Amino acid sequence: MDGAEKSLSKISDVDTDLGHLRDSIDDVISKTTQTADGLRPRLSDIHAQIKRLGPAPGKDAPAETPAVAAERARLSVQEAEVSGAIKTLEVTWWRARQAIDKITELRLKLFVRSLTEQTFSPLFPEFWNDLEHRRQSIQWRINYNARDWWGAVTRQKTGTLILLAAVIGVYLLLKAIVLNITRYRPAPNATPPTFFERAASAAWIAPALAVPGLAAAFLCYAGLEYLGLLYYPTAAPTGVALLNAALVFVGVSALIVTVFAPRIPERRLMQLSNRSARRVSRLLVILALIYSFDLFLSKFAQILYFPLSMSIAQSLVTSIAFALVLMGLLLTPFQSGETAMKRPVGRSEPLWLKGPLWVAAIAIIVLCLSGYIALGRFLAQQLVMTGVVGLVTMLLYLAIRAFTRGSTTSRGHISVLLEERMGFDETRRKQLGWLTEVVLTLGVALVAVPVLLLQWGFAAADIRDWLTRLFFGFEIGSIRISIVRILLGLALFVVVVFITRVVQSRLRENVLVAPRMDPGIANSIDKAVGYAGTGLAAVMAVSYAGFNVTNLAIVAGALSVGIGFGLQSIVNNFVSGLILLIERPIKVGDWVVVGNEQGTVRNISVRSTEIETFDRASLIVPNSELITGRVLNWTHRSALGRVVLKFTAGPDIDPRKVLAVLNECANKHQSILREPAPLATFDGYTPLTTEYTLRVLLPDITSSLRVQSDLRIAIYEAFRRSGIVSRDVFAPPAAVAPDAGSEPGSASGSAPSPLPAPAAAS
Template sequence: MAEQREKIDALAKQVDGIEAKMDADTVDDVGLVEIRSQLEAIDKALLSNGVAFRPRLGEINSRITQLGPPPVEGQPPEPELVSNERRALTNEKAEINVVLGKAEDLSVRVNGLLNKISSLRRDLFTSMLTKRYQISEAFNGEVGTTVRSEWGRLYYAFSSWMRFVVQFKFRAVLLATFFALLAAAALQFGGRRIFGRLLTPDPGIEEPSYLSRLSVSFWSTLLPTLAMGVFLAGTLGLYTYFNVLRGDIGLLINGIFTIVFVAFFINRLSNAALAPKTPNWRLIPIQTRAARLLVWLLTATAAVVGLDSFMGVVSETLGSPLSITIVKSLLASLTVGILLLLIGLVRPLAGEDGRHRPWPAAIRYLLYVIGGITIVSALLGYVSLAQFVSKQVVVTGALLATAYIGFLSARAVAEEGTFAQTAVGRWLARRYNLDETSLDQLGLGASILIYVLVIIVFLPFILFQWGFQPGDLAGWLSKLATGFQVGTFSFAPFAIITGLIVFVVGYFITRWFQGWLDGSVMARGKVDAGVRNSIRTVVGYAGIALAALIGISAAGINLSSLALVAGGLSLGIGFGLQNVVSNFVSGLILLAERPFKAGDWVVAGAVSGTVKKISVRATEIETFQRQTVILPNSDLINAAVGNWTHRNKLGRVEIPIHVAYGSDAKRVHEILLEIARGHPLVLRNPEPFVWFSAFAESSLNFEVRLFLADINNGLSVQNDIRFAILEAFRKEGIEIPYPRRELNLKSAVPPSWPLDDEKAEAEHHERLRARAEAAAQPAPKRRRKPDPA
């Protein structure tokens, strides 16, 4: 208790010092961010101190409940030992409440200071942008003299530092530069080794795909820029480590490196997107001459902004007069505004008549507005606003353009069938024998990964450009890691992500264990295939359930809260939801086992058609008559379901054919086999087969059996084969018989008249013969109804 009280008192003193510091100096934005970080750490410490008392408070309340209420007047007194214990517990609880009250009051005070810091930072940002300078006072007669004096001081600072380096730090400078260059080269050449053709456009490809152009533009911008950043940051860091830089020279070198990095980044981005030397790889359909001009204008704009930033560092380091700073920023802002207007005046597009056309109206007017705002703001004296707009146009615009290219690449990768056409997709297909569906799923995963990488890489830089500090990002990440309250629910994004990662890892471990158990253990033990499948399925469900439980625990979700769900589910089943739950569980089984998937041709009882959708309650099947049938999932689980395209679309079709007795059976076999082999959709392996099936009552029966790569083409192939058979039989004179019946009529009663007359007897026999001939005539052909498609 005393220890916690001392901690809270120490935190209170720390808050007093921070508040006094805020009242003394509120101008530095970086300092305010540092103060906010300290206050957030104090708030966390207060929260942890409050949490530390919870177990003891629970014990005290539980013990007081066990002791019961004190006896009222008229009841026998309780033992003195019980009274003393209750009194001690009550006093301790009161002391804890006092400490918790002080911690709560201090937490409220800290939150008030945090809100005050946010207000101060907004005011600082607004005052910086709205501050107006008198331009006329800056352009006085002493400007030229002051500029020459400042240039001389800058030259003297660099020359003295160079003499110091040559005399005392020459080896250290060479060594630091060499290692920084080595790190950048390793990144650049290693990236070329990994990404290969994604860094350099191939001029030999006349019509590269849009995804290829996006990928080349993105990676040819990002990787060299990162290599340049590694070189510059490594050089600066190693110079500092070897004590090569003085305080003023370090700031100036940092400013120079900033110019180089910004100009290099803009130049790489404009060359990648506009591709002045390789028109077929150009993202924007503009003319080559305009592309070259735009690259120069964009690079010049970046150089001007970088130079303005460097001159600001020079003014701050050398203590230049305010008039010089205003003049430099004014000239840089006016130059950037003019360059933006020139970019808007470029006519890069080609019309149908061959004449040059300007930018679309929205882009053109946006450039005019931003350039006009920059120029007008600078001329009116709002130099800080003009300088801020110029910087955001160049740096933030370049970052957003690169990020947008990355987003377009991610979206293109996610399109169906696109990932399979990439080099990575083809390698995965060859290496792991993946089908199109698996490659599409990997493409979606790669798309999500690209989205996340683009956000992680570019979002911090964009936020820094708009006045945010590293401490802001650190505070946000801390909140994401520790979580925040939404009502009574504690939400921790990082914990949830950790839980998802744990579940994914457990899922893949389960799948690996299933494969190892099936392929290495049960296969060697000659276990029956059905038993192997059952064991594999049970292991899969158990592993996924275990991974889900561990993932939920890692996400910080209390498993005891799931008891309510289980209780409600049991109650629902008891009140007649057996069918609903059965269909729900059956749907989960169908989704997990995937005995059929969307697009498969299945036969379930009297229903035959294509699976359109599988949900947790029912499965939607579309018949070949375009009728949609909704089947409950339990029916598909409890009954036999035929799947023509389960593993693949390979299937066999049979075509029966009858020929008349007296036909050459071997010739018929040759004709049928030749026709089956000649169809382009019939597979050669397994090869077609003709079966002489039976000697029928009035025909010789054959059956053509052939295999198709896609069983969905079965009807059209059978149609083609039957037409070909009919034509071939007609040429060969092979008869396709029809059913014949012979009818013999016998009179059971002899004629009643005398047959002595020869003429009457002859007429009687003639009538009998005519009746027999009529009965032997074939029945007229009945038109057969066509088979339904």
């Protein structure tokens, strides 16, 4: 670090040397960090050993044994050495960080100074006089190198012609193949492709369109090198510069043609009319050509050591040409076919996009004419690269949004898996789609932002350092936060929850199924597995993210204070839910009565219980009410239950005949238990009526309403066959439970009749 600090004061005006010095200091930081991390466990071991020896005896205490004293002294020396080494490394690390901050500041100043340096304005004659003065020197350098290279070409005339023919032939052949492959062939009566389908096709069409140009460029470069035409001092770097410019132009042009699809509106990713798409794509290709030409000329000027005035003139011409073409692009109406039919779109729309670009185009021209040509050229180049990166980023985002939002409503493979295999409903699938969209969008942003920062002059080392701090840890006070560990903790949580859902799904399909297991027990086991898996996932995620689990005691203490002030009911319902799942006074599938409402238990959660009434309404009952209140459960121990039917007849009817008919009809019904046998009784008489009761036991009390209806029909028909006039025998509606399996409501639309008191089977 001493040498680095001395070098820093000597090379403060050279950006390249500052970059190299930054790399060497980065190595120092890496080595000091690794060494300190390796020594800290050793220091912890020494502290543990000293702690095992206990505190040193005081003045009046008995002296410790010589062996213990010697061991304490040895450990103290090691502690001082290791602790001193760690502190020295920490000081070195801090000096390196300060040096890097200084280098970053110096490079930023150099960058700003290079952009804001003013040269001769092209509006003044001095600029053109200097350029004319150096014109002959520039022409001589170009002619000298071109003459030597052309002489070599004439000596390799046959090979050069063969190479030229091969390049043209390969380009035309690949162009024909690509056009045939990428030709749009819509199926008959096919619907227009969705945006995601168009984006998916663009992902392979863009590289395919670039293949002919890339292949021709590489073949030409390889052929020239094979013929020995690139071994001249200036030929090789010129060939590389020309190849790089060609690659940039071909790649960007293929992307533009793919995105705007001027001839195939069905594949167009931008909502533009055919006329607007053709004009925009044509102007963007011209901008790409200007940018590539500027890259080549800049490198060519460095190779031939052109004077500064020539580089300034070249930057001036390309920058103003770029600004003029950009203005032509901004004058193009960005309108779609539908918009053009409804209303004409102004040339300034959309203002949020064209407004800043108009300012940039005018600024480029003003800066170049004012003598700030470097700043104008820099702005023009960054507009091109920022536009390309922004266009790709926007398309990726739109494709991600189309994929995630489309997948949540479609019946694709992923939706079927989430819904049927894992039990995810529509809401869960939408939540998963939103989470996937957020993760993928963040991934795209994490790639696009560093690329944009690089284009706008930030050093790669600085960006790498920022990302390292962001992902692998930065300190806030005494707490070290690592986004990577947090993301991995979240991923671990998702994985464990996913495994838990898979286990629950397998249990529900293969183990927790009727009649192998009672539905209530199956629900309790399913809930317990879900809660245990979620709790385990939370603990593992928190621990892996770097948070101390023991500190949760503080959170528990704060929670207890909150419970004392306002969370009693929530905790009460939570504890009551656990009691319901463990003690199981009610279970999923039970027929219960809570107050004036009754229905079937559908779900028991930790806070509340869902009861589906016979009108198919959901009744949400807090768990504490089910524990502390009175609940009538018809199917708590079993589904066995008794049904009581009361009848009245005229005073002249023989009671024995009525009882015989009642018992006969009850014994014939298939849903009535034979043991204990049905019981018909003669309850009493009045001057106008005689009263009877029929008691039967059902194996499934939920079918009581259907059994009552069957019995009444059978008894009515039996009375008619026995000569008992129907007007003399009638059965008023009994206060019995409705059938849980019946349709909600009745013909009159009334609610189910009140329940009788349950009777145990004898």
